[in-house]
Amino acid sequence: MISIYKLFRIIFGIIASVFILYFLIYYSAVYSEMQRDTQRVLILKAFKKTAQDVYLTGIPINFSQFSKLEFDLYFEGTAEPPKLRSSVSSMIVMTPLFFAQGDNIFIERLDLDYGWWKFDFVEAVPDMTIIFNPLENTEEIWDMMKNITKTLPDTTNFRPKVTFGFCDGINLDENLCGGKPCERYDFLNILNQQHGGVGFSKCTAGMDKEKYRLVTVSSSCRHGFADKGICIVPSQTDIGNFYINGSAETYIYKDPLDLVSAIIGGDSVSIYGIGAEELFKYKNKILGNRMKIMSKVMAQRSVLISGRLQANTNWTECVIPYKNLADTLYFGGQDSISNILSNENYYKNLPLLMQLKNKLNEARAQYQELVDKGCEYIYV
Amino acid sequence: MYKKSQAQIMEYIVMIFFVMVIIVVIIIFLSGWHFAQLKAEETKDASSRVLFLTKHLSHSPLLVKDDYMFDDGKLTALKSLGPELCGELEKIFGYDWYIEITVLDGKPKTECTWSNYPDCNYWEFCTKNEKNVTYDLPVNVYRRIGYTLSTGVFSRVDIGFIRVGVYA
16 A cells, blocks of 8 residues: 655645656757857857958958858848848948858858949859840840959859859850859950850740859840849940849949849848849949048148148149149039938939949049059059 | 665765766856957957958058058048048048057157148047057058259158057
């Protein structure tokens, strides 16, 4: 016969063990999740540091730590300040970054050279194949493809790979370099070859949105013309329209980075919107802000130095070119670069962009004149 | 018999109590360790931020001619941007920091302004009287109006140092 004491021992033992077991399982689950989140934050920080190091040193590198854990990343470039968001945290990124998510990322620094200033930026991209679909055979289109290719990373001797190819109807021509996919250098050689008589038909081949980026180039581009990627209207002035699949907006490009930012962003839709649209807006916001302050500083510096040169010596050869540069950059009123960029939506306004392009060309020539006369240094 | 049972029950309760105490101590230890790690990470963050900021500022075309060679003309021009300056710089380099650039020319420290340029040797941006973590680095300073000869005005390069701070 079981005694009351034994019964108590059994019931108490069961209750206590269940309680302790529940407590331990619950806590270890929470703790292991916490550890995973900490790990995610550390990986995100390591990525930010790597991207910053590439920005400062210019040495390209690959980053593979995203493959260790499941990540859902998004680069929120239009936020103030720009942030790299994950499900557990967000991180402010002050260096210009064009990012597409993947397990393995290749990071490289490139630049836009304006003569009087260089805009450095970092591209961080996973395995990616850029597929061109040029529907007409004109020099503008081939030049545009060359400029886009030059503004994308060169992954030779690295992994992951950014490769290039063509699409012709239902066929994807990816293995153009000795039976292998072409990287930047080899693909530029192909684009530099004679292309008379070459013709492509509209791309209808199926492709994975994550890996492939379709770039259709045609004067027929309009909303809905290409059902994947971006569609670019070629232009003789280097300023023209382009369309992003899934977006009702018409975008204007003025330099290759406008197009490359949209290509890297891709036409996948997240809760924040279309990646291509977000990166395109980010590019114009960050470039506009930096160019505006840089143009003010360079203009003030030109006035300061030309004033001292005039006051201290009879050597006045530099004075007029300095004054011209200062006017183009900042002191020229309505037409100055700084004033054009003070309109936040400058990149949506075609007449303003035409004006900006002219002024940038003028500033480049004026700075070159200063360099040629020995008044200024070449900006490396 | 009754008392013995009661004593054994008490024994159980005390044992369970100690098991619980041990579990709670382990939890407190693990959580404490975790938070200490986060705190250490925060301190490391401040020092790595100031180090990155130093490199970023020494690389930025807004301030330099070449990496680690500050351009005195750009620095003085920046000063002339007035009260909006710090807000503009924060858009590029982030919030809550300052920089001081000093030329080591053996002369008394004179802050550069539009009127005294180039007879000056010191610039400071966004300084506040607050607790901060700092980093010093020797740099070059490019003096555009370096020296004047009958044949023209020539540039020179001086040695200086920068102090970059991040407000805690």
